Amino acid sequence: MATKPLLEVKDLKVSLATETGTVVAVDGVTFHVHAGETLGIVGESGCGKSVTAESILRLFDQEDVTYSGQVLYEGTDLLQLSDRQMESIRGNEISMIFQDPMSSLNPVQTIGKQIAESLKLHRGLSGKQARRAAVELLRLTGIPSPEQRVDEHPHEISGGMRQRVMIAIALACKPKLMIADEPTTALDVTIQAQILELIGHLQAETGMGVIMITHDLGVVAEICARVAVMYLGQVVEEAGVDDLFYRPQHPYTIGLMRSIPRIDGERNRKLHVIEGTVPSLRHVPAGCRFAPRCKYADERCLHREPPLNRTADGHAVRCWYPGIAPVEEEAHELGIFG
Amino acid sequence: MNSEFSVKTQPLLQVKELHKHFPVKSSLGLTTGHVKAVNGVSFDIETGQTFGLVGESGCGKSTLGRTILRLIEPTSGEAAYEGTNLFALDRRELRSYRQNMQMVFQDPYTSLDPRKRVGYSIEEPLLIHKKGNKRERTEIAMALLRKVGFSEEHYDRFPHEFSGGQRQRLGIAKALALGPKLLICDEPVSALDVSIQSQVINLLEEVQEELGIAYLFIAHDLSVVRHIADRIGVMYLGEMVEQAPTEALFAHPLHPYTKSLLSAVPVPDPRAKRQRVMLSGEIPSPLKPPSGCVFHTRCPYAMEACRHTVPERQLVGPNREVKCHLYHQ
Known part of the structure; x- marks a missing residue:
């Protein structure tokens, strides 16, 4: 591939200051993702895969965390941006979905309002337009009768539905990169199959890049084009998916x-x-x-x-x-x- | 068929028509309905064999496991352990039977007291059942620690000094203390990382080989259950829709739900060809289970009969049965 990657992480190092000293959670991680490509990051608990992902969006409290290295998004180093500039990247250019949708959904607001919020904020739509767009997004993510669902609260829908709502919010501003952190780990296999298919389908349609963080080698084999294996804060192996599964080193x-x-x-x-x-x-x-x-x-x-x-x-x-x-x-x- | 059954030895555990219905109460305390968590389930567990119980969240597999041990009281039905119906025993009799049946939980913290040394936790069941003196109990605990891959020096440690996988091995040691013939393992490896998961699975297999214990292995991970179980029952909305020997079930799943469940499991092989039987929709609420066949709302093959007639258990082939109108003779 001769084209420039959408995202290039170069020698990323993340140190977390704790009460008992500094811990280097991510140590010299390098990888890249092209538009339309799915990169898998696999590893067991504590390998640093989630910290890596969250560092791309700089989701940590700035005071306790020190970054070094580069996170180049379309050539711009995200680690050098001001907080203000970073805000326009999050959700707009790069969005993220998590394992537990309940932790990122507001329990006292209808799901329609939550989707509309980011549409109003990032795309400047009016209330009415945003609501209509929210219904369309819910339909796009395969939620049945979206006109009614749009007025329901997160607790009124199932776990699989909530993950679809999360995806709808993540897609609201047509991001070029989606980071999915164990998005199907808490779901049953038949629902997992639906969600993975949905992500693949949306990716084909929008051409976005996807970073899929998972511990499940089955999920990796199924949807990723390339894979980085992490162990204790480092990438220990990276290869095309076929290469990794048939010629692991x-x-x-x-x-x-x-x-x-x-x-x-x-x-x-x-x-x-x-x-x-x-x-x-x-x-x-x-x-x-x-x-x-x-x-x-x-x-x-x-x-x-x-x-x-x-x-x-x-x-x-x-x-x-x-x-x-x-x-x-x-x-x-x-x-x-x- | 009948003659074949009559020569068979008595199963270790025989569950017949087990029902567990939880009442649903309104805010005024009136019973407004029932959740049929387990609805007429029957199966056998043979001595020294593993029966795998699979199904998605809310299908009733955990409730079933707990009801057999009467950690939850059954609504109706029978669970015969070596011919004795556990549901007919009084509290005192049940306690002595419980020595034969122990439980291993997903979170070993539920069976290890964080404030007690692990050696004590392993001995505790012996103390409760008044087995041996202090020195004999300690000896048994030491032997169990060695069996699950620790050394005797671990006897005096506390649970927090162990990792998740190590704690699960301690949980297994504790469950083995009374020399049970049946372990009910409820998602014993679900919370563990893959490299740790294989240690615990191997341990369970070694223990079974050595001691001839039977397992009721409850899990949602079909790859794990396929690896460990001799026979598998598939549950959906409180019913066992299919049961078969493991090889047969995976080679030729019969029930449409089993087919879609098996096809949904991601295969760790990028060259694998997948023919997925996608299910539309989600599991209906157990408060309002569908009429007729419980699966008909999501079944790609649903016929008119499925909407109003409950399918019977059908014997199909050696040792396997299915609850589905497609196989109705």
């Missing part, structure tokens, strides 16, 4: 893929276990951050931090010995289980 990525029970394939295989637990951000291991849990780590891994190396085909890995861990089929042939 980092022992952590391979471990994750082998540890999930799958709806397809061998049912009775013993699940792989990644030994140990994710260390606290206060005790980040020296050298490679995954080394203490990695079966293949040697002296070098324990002492020297590997860089994120990118090959000519765009596959990036942060590992001294990429490809050393066996993928499922190889492990099976070698008789390595667990």
Whole structure:
């Protein structure tokens, strides 16, 4: 792709000041998203995927948080903008949806008013126009009888509906980039399927870029074009989705893929276990951050931090010995289980 | 068919026509209706086997699990443990039967007292049931800690010193203390990260192999249930719409709801070809379940009969049954 990316995150570092010292939640994260493309960011709790996403929109309290690096949106570094300028980016250019729609919806206001609010604010519509547009947006996100729903409150509708309302609000100003943070994690699978289809459909229609943050490799395989895998505040592997699933290189990525029970394939295989637990951000291991849990780590891994190396085909890995861990089929042939 | 059943040994647990209806009260305290959380469910759990219970939120799977142990009192029906109907027991008898059946919860904090050392929490069921003396109880707790992958030094630690996955392993140790023959596991791995989830699943499998315990494994994650269960029951709005051996259910789902549920699960393979049976709409309110077949409002194959006639349980093929008019002979 020769065109300039819509969003380019370069060496982003986010430090949070806490009562007991500074914690670096995101440490040197680099990735990009093109218009019309879906980038997946996967990882387990505490890997920094949500902090990364929220940092793009600078959602944190400025006093406790220090950013470094660059977040280039259409060439402009968002980290350098004034609060005022940033406000016109949020919702207008880049919008975000969260796992729990209830936390971002106002419980005492009708859903129509909440959608209309951002239309009036960002697009300068009149009350009447905004209401009409709100009904259309609800219809677009697949909410049945939107003319009635528009006057209901968030508690009167189901979880799946609320997520649709959130998406309607996020889309109100036709953003060029949507950041979705675990948007379907709290939903049942049949509803999840509907929401993922909706996001894909809206993306095809509007050409927006999407950053999908999730822990679910199934969701990634289903809707993402490229994937960044995060571990303890860093991207450890990044590749096209097919490349990542069929030629994973980092022992952590391979471990994750082998540890999930799958709806397809061998049912009775013993699940792989990644030994140990994710260390606290206060005790980040020296050298490679995954080394203490990695079966293949040697002296070098324990002492020297590997860089994120990118090959000519765009596959990036942060590992001294990429490809050393066996993928499922190889492990099976070698008789390595667990 | 009948002769085949008569030679079969008695199941460990036999649930028959279980109903649990919660009254709905108006603001004046008058009963205005009932939520039929579990509505006529029947199934068997064999010794040492795993029965998986799947369905979406609100389908009644958790209520079903809790009602079997009488953590919630049933409205009607039967749950026979080795032939004894648990619902007919008085409190004292029930307590002694409970040693055989324990529960593992999604959040292990519900079974571990945050102010007590974990060793004590694991011993507590033994104390309640007056088993052994102090030294014997401690020995059992130590052995259980080793079984779930800890060392004896963890005996004196507090729950907050453990991670979520470790706490779940402690919850399992506690559930095993009385030597139960049946564990009811309600979403035991749902709150865990994938790499931790596999540890707990492997542990449950090892424990089953070693001790011959049966599991009622309640979960919404179909990939996990497929991995662990020998037999699966699919619930929708309080009813078990289909049950079958795991392989058969995944190879040939029969009920339209099972078909759409299985097809909705995202496959971690970007080359996978998907044929999704999309469901329109959402689960109806259990306060006003649809007439006839409970699934007809969302079913792509709904016929006239589905709107007013409740489908019967149909035996179809070996060991499987379905509640659907499409399979009515």
